[in-house]
Amino acid sequence: MTKAEDRRTLQRERLIETAEATIALSGHAALKARDLAASVGVSLGGLYNLVGDLDELMLLVSARTLRRLDAALGAEAGDDPVEQLVGAALAYCRFARDNLSLWRAVFEHHPAAVPDWHVETQLGLFRHLAEPLRRIAPHKSEAQRQLLARTWFSAVHGVVLLGLEAMLVAVPYDALEAQIAEMVRALCAGARQG
Amino acid sequence: MTKAEDRRTLQRERLIETAEATIALSGHAALKARDLAASVGVSLGGLYNLVGDLDELMLLVSARTLRRLDAALGAEAGDDPVEQLVGAALAYCRFARDNLSLWRAVFEHHPAAVPDWHVETQLGLFRHLAEPLRRIAPHKSEAQRQLLARTWFSAVHGVVLLGLEAMLVAVPYDALEAQIAEMVRALCAGARQG
Numbered sequence: 001m002t003k004a005e006d007r008r009t010l011q012r013e014r015l016i017e018t019a020e021a022t023i024a025l026s027g028h029a030a031l032k033a034r035d036l037a038a039s040v041g042v043s044l045g046g047l048y049n050l051v052g053d054l055d056e057l058m059l060l061v062s063a064r065t066l067r068r069l070d071a072a073l074g075a076e077a078g079d080d081p082v083e084q085l086v087g088a089a090l091a092y093c094r095f096a097r098d099n100l101s102l103w104r105a106v107f108e109h110h111p112a113a114v115p116d117w118h119v120e121t122q123l124g125l126f127r128h129l130a131e132p133l134r135r136i137a138p139h140k141s142e143a144q145r146q147l148l149a150r151t152w153f154s155a156v157h158g159v160v161l162l163g164l165e166a167m168l169v170a171v172p173y174d175a176l177e178a179q180i181a182e183m184v185r186a187l188c189a190g191a192r193q194g
Numbered sequence: 195m196t197k198a199e200d201r202r203t204l205q206r207e208r209l210i211e212t213a214e215a216t217i218a219l220s221g222h223a224a225l226k227a228r229d230l231a232a233s234v235g236v237s238l239g240g241l242y243n244l245v246g247d248l249d250e251l252m253l254l255v256s257a258r259t260l261r262r263l264d265a266a267l268g269a270e271a272g273d274d275p276v277e278q279l280v281g282a283a284l285a286y287c288r289f290a291r292d293n294l295s296l297w298r299a300v301f302e303h304h305p306a307a308v309p310d311w312h313v314e315t316q317l318g319l320f321r322h323l324a325e326p327l328r329r330i331a332p333h334k335s336e337a338q339r340q341l342l343a344r345t346w347f348s349a350v351h352g353v354v355l356l357g358l359e360a361m362l363v364a365v366p367y368d369a370l371e372a373q374i375a376e377m378v379r380a381l382c383a384g385a386r387q388g
Contacts, residue, residue, distance in 0.1 A: 027304075029223070108302050110221075110359075151353055151373040158352015159345055165304075179345040186384025187377065 012050045015040045020061045020102065028058060028105035055111040059118050062106045066121050069095050069103075073128045081132035082188045086181045088128050089156045093180055096160045097173070107161075129153065137191040152187055156180060206244045209234045214255045214296065222252060222299035249305040253312050256300045260315050263289050263297075267322045275326035276382045280375045282322050283350045287374055290354045291367070301355075323347065331385040346381055350374060 018039045022030055033054060037047040051057045072095045073088050096103045129149040137145060163176040212233045216224055225248060231241040245251045266289045267282050290297045323343040331339060357370040 107355075107359075147369060147373060150356075151377055154353040154356040155349035155377060156352065157356060158350070158354075159348040160352075161301075161355075162344075162348040162351060165301075175341060179341060182384070183345055183349060183381065187380050189384060190376070190380025 008050065011040060011042060011046075015047070015050050016057065016060050016064070019057050020064060023061060023105050024099075024101050027101050028109055031058070055109075058105065058109045059111060059115065061102070062109065063118060063121050065099065065102045065106050066125065068099070070125055070128075073125065081135040082185060084132040085129065085136075085152070085188060086184045088132075089180050089184045090177055092156055093160045093163075093177060097164060100164065107157075126150070126153065133191070136188050140191070148191060152184070155183065155187070159183065202244065205234060205236060205240075209241070209244050209251065210254050210258070213251050214258060217255060217299050218293070218295050221295050222303055225252070249303075252299065252303045253305060253309065255296070256303065257312060257315050259293065259296045259300050260319065262293070264319055264322075267319065275329040276379060278326040279323065279330075279346070279382060280378045282326075283374050283378045284371055286350055287354045287357075287371060291358060294358065301351075320344070320347065327385070330382050334385070342385060346378070349377065349381070353377065 015036060018036055019031060022036070031054060033044060033047055036057075037044050040047070040050075042050070051060070069092070072091050075091065078084055078087060126146070126149050129152065130145070133145045133149055137148070140148070159176070159180055163173075163179075209230060212230055213225060216230070227238060227241055227248060230251075231238050234241070234244075236244070245254065263286070266285050269285065272278055272281060320340070320343050323346065324339070327339045327343055331342070334342070353370070353374055357367075357373075
């Protein structure tokens with residue numbers, strides 16, 4: 001790597017970190033190219049030499065959030081597949097609570113096109129569900145289980161999303177976790193029979 | 195009503211309709227006070243005489259969307275409570291698909307404070323779930339059923355939300371409806387036993 005490439009890599013890294021800190025503090029609507037350029041110490045033209053556009057920058061920040069989420073989901077263990085899925089769902093809930101703005105940004109940002117590398121980062125999360133689901137519903141096809149994993153993930157996502165909003169109208173966080181656990185158990189029971 | 199009040203009411207109505215059309219076409223991030231004022235034919239000061247701020251305007255548009263959603267959910271019928279809930283879930287899914295930007299705006303707009311009238315519009319939607327749930331889980335307390343209704347609504351919301359996104363990565367819409375129906379049936383079976 002040349003010295004110029006080195007410098008560009010460092011600046012790009014600093015830009016992503018600055019964008020991440022801005023989103024964490026003020027939400028993704030607060031990202032402004034001019035402010036970011038000033039923070040990183042480049043011109044506006046220099047900024048677009050580091051990333052193609054703000055969409056790309058948002059995707060790079062989202063990818064970092066998803067990697068941390070991936071680690072949080074991977075920390076869950078135990079031997080019972082139902083409890084593994086309950087554990088993953090609760091880990092997801094806690095991650096969202098503790099990283100609210102960054103987590104929201106992952107889902108509220110609608111880029112014109114999602115590049116393949118980002119689709120893969122998203123789909124990679126499903127491997128935490130694949131093995132427990134295989135044990136719970138061995139009679140289903142791989143394709144059916146993949147559809148089920150997407151559906152359950154989305155269901156837990158919805159409960160967490162509105163649950164964390166609903167804290168404004170005073171739904172206690174503890175009730176949220178119990179509801180999620182109960183829901184995942186009901187879905188597992190349904191998949192065992194269906 | 196005086197003539198001036200009359201005029202203000204009409205202008206306010208036109209402002210809400212213009213904001214609604216803008217969101218439907220370009221998303222809620224596209225709402226700009228200056229453009230709206232020009233469309234309605236008032237000054238920027240005049241705009242803030244019609245609504246307190248853009249947050250309030252967004253809430254007024256959201257309330258219209260929720261009233262239309264309410265009508266869509268109310269259209270579902272039949273006698274089996276499980277199928278009533280499946281029907282309501284599918285009606286929700288279709289409403290979101292057909293009103294994507296306005297529906298997203300309801301959930302992606304995070305005002306500093308949610309006024310009581312808006313909380314009531316939101317909670318009013320749950321009456322479509324209350325009666326079927328009472329028949330499915332008569333052994334549960336009213337409070338438990340309310341929590342269940344919130345959880346299930348949120349779960350369906352999540353599946354619809356990510357499902358409509360995921361159309362970008364080619365998940366067929368038909369699979370989405372079947373998954374939602376299967377999920378709601380599993381949740382109902384769980385609530386009957388639990």
